[in-house]
Amino acid sequence: MKHIEHLRKDKKLAKALHNEVVELKLRKNIPLRLMSSIMSQQLSTKVAQVIYNRFIQLYNGKEPKPQQVLDTQDEILRSIGLSNAKVSYVKNVAAFCLEHSITDKKLAQLSNEEIIELLTQIKGVGRWTVEMLLMFSLGREDVFATDDLGIQNAMINLYKLNRTDKKQFKATMEQIAEKWRPYRTYACLYLWQWKDNAPVTKTKKPTK
Numbered sequence: 542m543k544h545i546e547h548l549r550k551d552k553k554l555a556k557a558l559h560n561e562v563v564e565l566k567l568r569k570n571i572p573l574r575l576m577s578s579i580m581s582q583q584l585s586t587k588v589a590q591v592i593y594n595r596f597i598q599l600y601n602g603k604e605p606k607p608q609q610v611l612d613t614q615d616e617i618l619r620s621i622g623l624s625n626a627k628v629s630y631v632k633n634v635a636a637f638c639l640e641h642s643i644t645d646k647k648l649a650q651l652s653n654e655e656i657i658e659l660l661t662q663i664k665g666v667g668r669w670t671v672e673m674l675l676m677f678s679l680g681r682e683d684v685f686a687t688d689d690l691g692i693q694n695a696m697i698n699l700y701k702l703n704r705t706d707k708k709q710f711k712a713t714m715e716q717i718a719e720k721w722r723p724y725r726t727y728a729c730l731y732l733w734q735w736k737d738n739a740p741v742t743k744t745k746k747p748t749k
Contacts, residue, residue: 630665
Protein backbone atom coordinates (compact mmCIF):
# COMPACT_ATOMS: atom_id res chain seq x y z
CA MET A 542 0.00 0.00 0.00
CA LYS A 543 1.20 3.47 -0.90
CA HIS A 544 0.94 4.90 2.59
CA ILE A 545 3.09 2.13 4.10
CA GLU A 546 5.81 2.57 1.47
CA HIS A 547 5.84 6.30 2.09
CA LEU A 548 5.82 6.13 5.90
CA ARG A 549 8.55 3.48 5.94
CA LYS A 550 11.00 6.11 4.69
CA ASP A 551 10.98 7.40 8.27
CA LYS A 552 13.24 4.79 9.85
CA LYS A 553 12.02 5.46 13.39
CA LEU A 554 8.34 5.35 12.44
CA ALA A 555 9.04 2.14 10.51
CA LYS A 556 9.34 0.37 13.90
CA ALA A 557 5.60 1.00 14.41
CA LEU A 558 4.47 -0.27 10.99
CA HIS A 559 4.25 -3.98 11.80
CA ASN A 560 0.50 -4.56 11.56
CA GLU A 561 -2.10 -3.24 9.16
CA VAL A 562 -4.47 -0.61 10.56
CA VAL A 563 -8.12 -0.01 9.89
CA GLU A 564 -9.05 1.35 6.49
CA LEU A 565 -10.31 4.92 6.58
CA LYS A 566 -13.94 5.22 5.55
CA LEU A 567 -16.37 8.03 4.85
CA ARG A 568 -19.35 7.83 7.19
CA LYS A 569 -22.75 9.46 6.74
CA ASN A 570 -24.62 11.91 8.96
CA ILE A 571 -21.62 13.97 10.09
CA PRO A 572 -23.67 16.21 12.47
CA LEU A 573 -24.60 13.05 14.42
CA ARG A 574 -20.97 11.84 14.39
CA LEU A 575 -19.95 15.15 15.94
CA MET A 576 -22.61 14.80 18.66
CA SER A 577 -21.34 11.27 19.31
CA SER A 578 -17.80 12.62 19.71
CA ILE A 579 -19.04 15.07 22.33
CA MET A 580 -20.81 12.27 24.22
CA SER A 581 -17.71 10.07 24.25
CA GLN A 582 -15.28 12.69 25.56
CA GLN A 583 -13.37 11.54 28.67
CA LEU A 584 -15.15 8.16 28.65
CA SER A 585 -13.91 4.66 27.92
CA THR A 586 -14.92 3.19 24.56
CA LYS A 587 -17.27 0.74 26.29
CA VAL A 588 -19.12 3.36 28.37
CA ALA A 589 -19.31 5.73 25.41
CA GLN A 590 -20.91 3.02 23.28
CA VAL A 591 -23.51 2.27 25.98
CA ILE A 592 -24.51 5.94 26.19
CA TYR A 593 -24.63 6.31 22.41
CA ASN A 594 -26.86 3.22 22.13
CA ARG A 595 -29.20 4.69 24.74
CA PHE A 596 -29.22 7.95 22.77
CA ILE A 597 -30.24 6.18 19.55
CA GLN A 598 -32.98 4.29 21.40
CA LEU A 599 -34.55 7.63 22.34
CA TYR A 600 -35.39 7.91 18.63
CA ASN A 601 -36.67 4.36 18.17
CA GLY A 602 -33.30 3.07 17.04
CA LYS A 603 -33.01 5.52 14.14
CA GLU A 604 -30.36 8.21 13.72
CA PRO A 605 -31.96 11.54 14.70
CA LYS A 606 -31.78 14.75 12.73
CA PRO A 607 -30.47 17.90 14.50
CA GLN A 608 -33.99 19.29 14.94
CA GLN A 609 -35.12 16.13 16.72
CA VAL A 610 -32.22 16.46 19.15
CA LEU A 611 -33.06 20.12 19.80
CA ASP A 612 -36.66 19.16 20.49
CA THR A 613 -35.61 16.55 23.07
CA GLN A 614 -35.97 17.74 26.67
CA ASP A 615 -32.74 18.18 28.61
CA GLU A 616 -33.96 15.85 31.37
CA ILE A 617 -34.40 13.03 28.85
CA LEU A 618 -30.86 13.49 27.54
CA ARG A 619 -29.52 13.57 31.09
CA SER A 620 -31.38 10.34 31.85
CA ILE A 621 -29.15 8.37 29.42
CA GLY A 622 -26.00 9.39 31.32
CA LEU A 623 -25.03 12.74 29.83
CA SER A 624 -23.82 15.52 32.12
CA ASN A 625 -25.44 18.96 32.04
CA ALA A 626 -22.44 20.27 30.09
CA LYS A 627 -22.62 17.52 27.49
CA VAL A 628 -26.37 18.01 27.03
CA SER A 629 -25.64 21.67 26.36
CA TYR A 630 -22.79 20.90 23.96
CA VAL A 631 -24.77 18.27 22.04
CA LYS A 632 -27.58 20.78 21.56
CA ASN A 633 -25.02 23.42 20.55
CA VAL A 634 -23.88 21.08 17.78
CA ALA A 635 -27.46 20.45 16.63
CA ALA A 636 -28.31 24.16 16.60
CA PHE A 637 -25.10 25.11 14.78
CA CYS A 638 -25.60 22.42 12.13
CA LEU A 639 -29.11 23.70 11.45
CA GLU A 640 -28.13 27.36 11.45
CA HIS A 641 -25.18 26.83 9.11
CA SER A 642 -26.82 24.10 7.00
CA ILE A 643 -24.05 21.62 7.84
CA THR A 644 -24.45 18.58 5.60
CA ASP A 645 -22.17 15.75 4.54
CA LYS A 646 -22.05 17.26 1.05
CA LYS A 647 -21.07 20.70 2.32
CA LEU A 648 -18.26 19.36 4.49
CA ALA A 649 -16.95 17.18 1.67
CA GLN A 650 -16.23 20.34 -0.31
CA LEU A 651 -14.14 21.93 2.44
CA SER A 652 -10.46 21.45 3.31
CA ASN A 653 -9.39 20.03 6.66
CA GLU A 654 -8.47 23.45 8.05
CA GLU A 655 -11.72 24.99 6.78
CA ILE A 656 -13.70 22.28 8.61
CA ILE A 657 -11.69 22.82 11.80
CA GLU A 658 -12.22 26.58 11.60
CA LEU A 659 -15.95 26.12 10.99
CA LEU A 660 -16.77 23.54 13.64
CA THR A 661 -14.58 24.86 16.47
CA GLN A 662 -16.90 27.87 16.56
CA ILE A 663 -19.30 25.56 18.44
CA LYS A 664 -18.98 25.82 22.20
CA GLY A 665 -17.80 22.44 23.50
CA VAL A 666 -16.05 21.47 20.26
CA GLY A 667 -12.27 21.78 20.25
CA ARG A 668 -9.69 21.20 17.56
CA TRP A 669 -8.96 17.64 18.78
CA THR A 670 -12.63 16.67 18.49
CA VAL A 671 -12.78 17.92 14.90
CA GLU A 672 -9.51 16.17 14.04
CA MET A 673 -11.01 12.88 15.23
CA LEU A 674 -14.09 13.62 13.10
CA LEU A 675 -11.86 14.25 10.07
CA MET A 676 -10.05 10.96 10.61
CA PHE A 677 -12.79 8.56 11.64
CA SER A 678 -15.91 9.99 9.99
CA LEU A 679 -14.70 11.99 7.00
CA GLY A 680 -11.91 9.55 6.10
CA ARG A 681 -9.30 12.27 5.60
CA GLU A 682 -5.84 10.76 5.11
CA ASP A 683 -3.67 13.72 6.10
CA VAL A 684 -4.62 14.82 9.63
CA PHE A 685 -2.08 15.12 12.45
CA ALA A 686 -3.44 15.29 16.01
CA THR A 687 -0.67 17.24 17.74
CA ASP A 688 -2.61 17.60 21.00
CA ASP A 689 -3.48 13.92 21.34
CA LEU A 690 -1.82 12.49 24.46
CA GLY A 691 -1.44 9.05 22.90
CA ILE A 692 0.37 10.46 19.87
CA GLN A 693 2.57 12.58 22.12
CA ASN A 694 3.57 9.61 24.29
CA ALA A 695 4.26 7.41 21.28
CA MET A 696 6.48 10.05 19.66
CA ILE A 697 8.32 10.69 22.94
CA ASN A 698 9.23 7.00 23.02
CA LEU A 699 10.01 6.59 19.33
CA TYR A 700 11.88 9.85 18.77
CA LYS A 701 13.23 10.41 22.31
CA LEU A 702 11.54 13.81 22.55
CA ASN A 703 11.42 16.01 25.64
CA ARG A 704 8.09 17.47 26.71
CA THR A 705 9.49 20.07 29.17
CA ASP A 706 9.10 23.00 26.76
CA LYS A 707 5.58 22.34 25.47
CA LYS A 708 5.75 24.86 22.63
CA GLN A 709 9.06 23.47 21.35
CA PHE A 710 7.83 19.90 21.88
CA LYS A 711 4.77 20.40 19.66
CA ALA A 712 6.83 22.27 17.06
CA THR A 713 9.22 19.31 16.88
CA MET A 714 6.28 16.91 16.55
CA GLU A 715 4.91 18.96 13.65
CA GLN A 716 8.31 19.06 12.01
CA ILE A 717 8.70 15.28 12.21
CA ALA A 718 5.15 14.77 10.91
CA GLU A 719 5.82 16.89 7.82
CA LYS A 720 7.71 14.00 6.24
CA TRP A 721 4.60 11.82 6.63
CA ARG A 722 2.45 13.96 4.34
CA PRO A 723 0.05 13.17 2.68
CA TYR A 724 -0.60 10.19 4.99
CA ARG A 725 -0.36 11.69 8.49
CA THR A 726 -3.66 10.11 9.58
CA TYR A 727 -2.25 6.65 8.89
CA ALA A 728 0.89 7.57 10.84
CA CYS A 729 -1.34 8.48 13.80
CA LEU A 730 -3.19 5.16 13.52
CA TYR A 731 0.10 3.26 13.59
CA LEU A 732 1.37 5.31 16.54
CA TRP A 733 -1.79 4.61 18.55
CA GLN A 734 -1.52 0.92 17.74
CA TRP A 735 2.18 0.80 18.57
CA LYS A 736 1.57 2.59 21.89
CA ASP A 737 -1.21 0.18 22.86
CA ASN A 738 0.54 -2.84 21.36
CA ALA A 739 -2.82 -3.93 19.98
CA PRO A 740 -4.57 -3.71 16.59
CA VAL A 741 -6.54 -0.57 15.89
CA THR A 742 -10.22 -1.37 15.31
CA LYS A 743 -13.16 0.59 13.99
CA THR A 744 -14.44 1.18 17.50
CA LYS A 745 -11.13 2.46 18.87
CA LYS A 746 -11.31 5.91 20.44
CA PRO A 747 -7.92 7.61 20.62
CA THR A 748 -6.74 9.00 23.94
CA LYS A 749 -7.54 12.64 24.40
